[in-house]
Amino acid sequence: MTWKVLVSRSIPEEGIAMLREAGFKVDVNEEDRVLSKEELMKRVKDKDALLSLLTEQVDGELLSSNPDLKIVSNYAVGYDNIDVPAATRNRIVVTHTPGVLTEAVAEHTLTLMMAAARRIVEADTFVRAGKFKVWGPKLFLGQPIAGRTLGIVGLGRIGKAVARKAVNGLGMKVIYSHTREDKEFEKAYHARRVDLDMLLSEADVISLHVPFTDQTLHLIGKRELLAMKSSAILINTARGPIVEEAALVEALQEKRIFAAALDVFECEPKISCDSEAEVQLKDLDNVILTPHIASATTATRAKMAEMAAQSILDLAQGKTPENILNREALSP
Numbered sequence: 001m002t003w004k005v006l007v008s009r010s011i012p013e014e015g016i017a018m019l020r021e022a023g024f025k026v027d028v029n030e031e032d033r034v035l036s037k038e039e040l041m042k043r044v045k046d047k048d049a050l051l052s053l054l055t056e057q058v059d060g061e062l063l064s065s066n067p068d069l070k071i072v073s074n075y076a077v078g079y080d081n082i083d084v085p086a087a088t089r090n091r092i093v094v095t096h097t098p099g100v101l102t103e104a105v106a107e108h109t110l111t112l113m114m115a116a117a118r119r120i121v122e123a124d125t126f127v128r129a130g131k132f133k134v135w136g137p138k139l140f141l142g143q144p145i146a147g148r149t150l151g152i153v154g155l156g157r158i159g160k161a162v163a164r165k166a167v168n169g170l171g172m173k174v175i176y177s178h179t180r181e182d183k184e185f186e187k188a189y190h191a192r193r194v195d196l197d198m199l200l201s202e203a204d205v206i207s208l209h210v211p212f213t214d215q216t217l218h219l220i221g222k223r224e225l226l227a228m229k230s231s232a233i234l235i236n237t238a239r240g241p242i243v244e245e246a247a248l249v250e251a252l253q254e255k256r257i258f259a260a261a262l263d264v265f266e267c268e269p270k271i272s273c274d275s276e277a278e279v280q281l282k283d284l285d286n287v288i289l290t291p292h293i294a295s296a297t298t299a300t301r302a303k304m305a306e307m308a309a310q311s312i313l314d315l316a317q318g319k320t321p322e323n324i325l326n327r328e329a330l331s332p
C-alpha cells in the first residue's frame, strides 16, 4: 500500500529513507520553520500519516479535517502537543518515541546539575571577560554533589535513568515522588518515595521528569519554591509550563534557592512569556539556559527518526505500532 506521509519539519535522513524505501510518497517541509496552523491543515489534507514534531500543535480541528489521516507519529517522547482524545475520536493512532532518548536526556540533566552546582557557565563568562586576575579561596564557591540528596519528581524511564546515574556515578542519595511506589527501584537504589512537599524540603537537587498535563501545569510555583532549601538547585528538562517561570525568576533574584537550570521554557521558544521577565531571566547569574536540547545527540535524534518512521510503517502493514498511545483508536 502506498501511503502519503507529511513530515512537518526536516528530521534525520534515516527516518525519511525508511518511508521512501517502503514506496511511500513523502512530503517533507524542508524549510527550517514551523508551519502555521493553516499551512499544516492544507498540507496534511490528502495524507495518510503525519510525522509531527513537538513544535506542531496537533489539535482537534486538524485531526478532524482529514478523513484519510490514520496516524500521527510524534517525533518526541512528550506528546502534550497532540490532542490524543480527539485523535481517538477520529480513529487516528498516535505514537511517540520513548526509550531511545532516555540516556541522552538523563545525561543532559546531570550535565545541567553539575554545571549549576559548580557555576560553570558563570565562571566561563567571567574568564572570557578578562576578570580572572588572581586565584582566590572564595572564587566561585559552589555546591557539593556527593552525599547530597536528589529529588526526582516523576519516576518514569528518564527519572529512573537520572537516579541510576546519580547514585552509581556520583554517590548521591535519591528520594522520589510518583503516583505509584516502585519497590524494585527503591531496593536497587536505596531510594525512598515521599510526597512532593517533603521532596521539596529535603532535596538538595530537584529534577523534574513528569509529563506536562493539566495536573502538572505550574506544579512548581511560588509556594513550592519557598519550600526548597536556600542551597537547592532546580533542573527542568521536562516541559516549561511545569514551572511557573515568573515565580522562579523572583526566587532566583532574591537568591531563595542556589540556582536553576532550564532546558525548556513556559512559552517556548521565547524564554519567558513576557518580555520583562525574559530580560530578568537572561540577567541572572544563577540560572543556566539551554534551548530544548536534552535529547540532542546525533545517535539519539537518528534513532527517534527511525522509531517515528517505524510506527507509520507498522500501521500501514496492519500491525499495531509498538509505541501507540491510544489502542482504542484501533478497536472496531
Ligand code: GLV
Pocket: 054, 075, 076, 077, 078, 079, 101, 295
Ligand atoms: C522532547 O522534549 C521530547 O519530548 O522528546
Ligand code: GLV
Pocket: 077, 098, 099, 102, 155, 156, 157, 158, 159, 209
Ligand atoms: C520518558 O521516557 C519517561 O517515561 O520518563
